[in-house]
Amino acid sequence: MPTEIVGTEGELAQRAAEIVCGLVREEPGVALGLASGKTPLGLYAELARRVRARETDLSGITAFAVDELHGLSRQHPATNASYFREHLTRQVPLRAFHLMDSEAKPAEEECARLLRLIEQAGGLALVVLGIGKNGHLGFNEPGSPLDSRCRRVCLDRPTRETYAPLFGSLDGVPAFGLTLGLADLLGARAVLLLATGADKAEMVAQALEGPVAEAVPASALQRHPRLTVLLDREAGARLRHAQGAS
Numbered sequence: 001m002p003t004e005i006v007g008t009e010g011e012l013a014q015r016a017a018e019i020v021c022g023l024v025r026e027e028p029g030v031a032l033g034l035a036s037g038k039t040p041l042g043l044y045a046e047l048a049r050r051v052r053a054r055e056t057d058l059s060g061i062t063a064f065a066v067d068e069l070h071g072l073s074r075q076h077p078a079t080n081a082s083y084f085r086e087h088l089t090r091q092v093p094l095r096a097f098h099l100m101d102s103e104a105k106p107a108e109e110e111c112a113r114l115l116r117l118i119e120q121a122g123g124l125a126l127v128v129l130g131i132g133k134n135g136h137l138g139f140n141e142p143g144s145p146l147d148s149r150c151r152r153v154c155l156d157r158p159t160r161e162t163y164a165p166l167f168g169s170l171d172g173v174p175a176f177g178l179t180l181g182l183a184d185l186l187g188a189r190a191v192l193l194l195a196t197g198a199d200k201a202e203m204v205a206q207a208l209e210g211p212v213a214e215a216v217p218a219s220a221l222q223r224h225p226r227l228t229v230l231l232d233r234e235a236g237a238r239l240r241h242a243q244g245a246s
């Protein structure tokens with residue numbers, strides 16, 4: 001499992017963009033799974049820069065958001081619909097971008113629709129993930145089974161706390177999310193995990209060097225044969241085995 005400690009957030013964004021663009025150069029029509037959150041913002045900005053500079057062409061790819069809040073308006077600024085419009089699709093023309101619908105009823109049909117679309121797109125060639133402070137992947141919270149599929153989940157308090165500023169209070173944060181399951185994420189042909197900052201260091205170490213356990217959903221990634229991990233110095237500080245900047 002290649003784990004690279006790349007130094008700064010900026011270097012991490014560059015390296016992640018190289019990996020994504022390298023894949024797309026080889027297979028221009030692939031499907032990608034993409035996480036939201038603060039961590040991949042530098043990657044999306046770098047992809048937008050490369051597209052503007054005509055250094056890369058992403059117009060053949062089909063992208064999927066890996067999760068979404070559930071039970072609030074699609075227009076709400078906290079949805080992934082708003083996030084990806086602002087940080088990716090406004091600047092980067094893609095063949096298609098599929099989101100889970102934050103207003104979907106019933107959620108089961110929405111999840112089945114997403115899984116069908118992924119299958120029709122030939123499966124995910126690469127999924128780009130961040131890690132939650134509680135070890136979640138997408139919205140697969142601690143306790144998620146390794147064989148879980150796309151579904152509606154109850155959000156843990158630490159996850160809801162990170163959203164509280166966008167809702168004015170913890171009470172305003174939706175209680176539920178929609179997420180690709182751990183089996184869907186591990187079903188991607190390659191996985192790129194990104195983490196930055198000291199507050200992720202302990203979870204990164206548990207996920208990559210601790211036992212594979214439902215209590216730490218990101219530990220499931222150890223089972224993936226093509227996992228690349230990119231960390232900045234702070235996020236990699238608790239690892240015993242890693243390569244790159246020290």
Ligand code: GLP
Pocket residue numbers: 035036037038039040066067129130131132133137138139159
């Ligand atoms: C969020 C998202 C995840 C994301 C994670 C980390 O709740 N559901 O897809 O990877 O938490 O977010 P951040 O990068 O802001 O730390």
